[in-house]
Amino acid sequence: MSSKISSDILKSKLLSNDDLKEVHHNLQTDDLTDLMYATFLHQKLNWPMLSEGWKGYQSGEYKKYIFGWFLIKTQFNPTRFISSSAKVDEDSIKKRKCFLCLKNLPKEQKGILFNNDLIVLCNPAPVFNEHFTISNVDHKPQEILPNVGKMLRVANKLNNEYTVFYNGPKCGASAPDHFHFQACPSDELITEKDLLNNLSKFNLLVKGKDWEIRYIKIDDYLRNTIAIISNNPILIEQIFLEIYEKLKKISGSNDEPMMNIFALQRDKEFYFVIFPREKHRPDFYFAEGEENMxxxxxxxxxxxxxxxxxxxxxxKINHNLIKQIYNEVTLDKEKFSYLLDYLQTKKF
Ligand SMILES: [Zn+2]
Incomplete structure (x- = not known):
């Protein structure tokens, strides 16, 4: 596609400040979070697919399961059926039209530009009140390595209002062929609260002058989790690169090691939290009959x-099934210990 056509398409997908001021009179046009909130208000009014999806989210049901000091919630949300059952193998992806490419977006779906290469859009099947997809304006593969710095820049601009997150192409991204982050309101991710409110539960692994690495293991948290905390985004990138390379070696594959990540900034500190994965979907997903989930x-x-x-x-879900699901999808215990041992000896 010529760059003229693609820039025309981009222009047609952007909401103007005037569009946004119609729904948010006191819009602060220099504040990304305010622009995002206005985008959400605008799209909920003007894009029927989102208002339907949002109603679905609003009527969702929840259950809580207490595991000592932390809890796990379940959300019953039928509008997520398409996403949860999406075929994400290479063949199926090649055959379908990419739903994040600007030219394929529904007519009413529009957003705002950030950093000249990202467009902030509303997710039409939200699992949060405000659920954004922050996708690349061009069709580029979902990969984290070249985009860590960008993720931290987004985290910096979202400050206390929203949290940015990333799903790897083989463990959660329903568009593994089109680069995107997502964002949700601050405090909505349970691990975010667990970490900020109970930092000492996340064991200190190594510490430098202005950075530290913390972790928590499956035996204490059902999931193997690692957090890099620093006020210096360049250091976070360096440490992440080590983790990435080690996970890649451990997995024995040339693909991106499976992981999910969220990032936020509080005061001056960035928190970059990684869930390394063993697999995407638990065995129940593929089971026949009664067993299937x-x-x-x-x-x-x-x-x-x-x-x-x-x-x-x-x-049907219960404490035991929850344990089983996490046990299957989180990175294997021994592999995680191996990663921690390696990081402990590493000089940053
Ligand atoms: Zn695309």
């Missing part, structure tokens, strides 16, 4: 909110 964990689920699009699964 439609759970397809991405970052939101790894953070402690399991989305169940089917009522039968929402009714």
């Amino acid at each position: 439609l759970v397809s964990p991405g970052l939101v689920d790894m953070c402690g909110m399991l989305i169940t699009p089917l009522q039968k699964d929402f009714e």
Whole structure:
């Protein structure tokens, strides 16, 4: 496509400040979070697919499961059926039209530009009140390595209002062929609260002058989780690169090691939290008959909110099944210990 045509398409997908001021009179046009909130208000009014999806989210049901000091929630949300049951193998992806490419967006779906290469859009099947997809304006593969710095820049601009997250192409992204982050309101991800409110539960692994690496293991948290904390985004990138390379070696594959990530900034500190994965979907997902359960964990689920699009699964799920799901999809215990041992000896 010529760059003229693609820039015309981009222009047609952007909301103007005037569009946004119609729904948000006191819009602060230099504040990304205010622009995002206005985008959400605008799209909920003007895009029927979103207002339907949002109603679905609003009528969602929840259950809580207490595991000592932390909890896991389940959300019954039928509008997530398409996403949870999406075929994400290469063949199926090649055959379908990419739903994040600007030229394929529904007519009413529009957003705002950030950083000249990202467009902030509303997710039409939200699992949060405001649920954004922050996708690349061009069709580029979902990969984290070249985009860590960008993720931290987004986190910086979202400050206390929203949290940015990433699903790997093989463990949660329903568009593995088109680069995108997502964002949700701050405090909605359960692990975010667990970490900020109970930092000491996340063991200190190594510490430098202005950075530290913390972790928590499956035995204490059902999931193996690692957090890089620093006020220096360049250091976070360097440490992440080490983790990435080690995970790649451990996995024995040339593909991006499976992981889900969220990032936020509080005061001056960035928190970059990684859930390394063993696999995408638990065995229940592929089971026949009674045994079958439609759970397809991405970052939101790894953070402690399991989305169940089917009522039968929402009714059936219990403490043991929750443990089993996480046990299968989180990175294997020994591999995780191996990663921690390696990081402990590493000089940053
Ligand atoms: Zn695309």
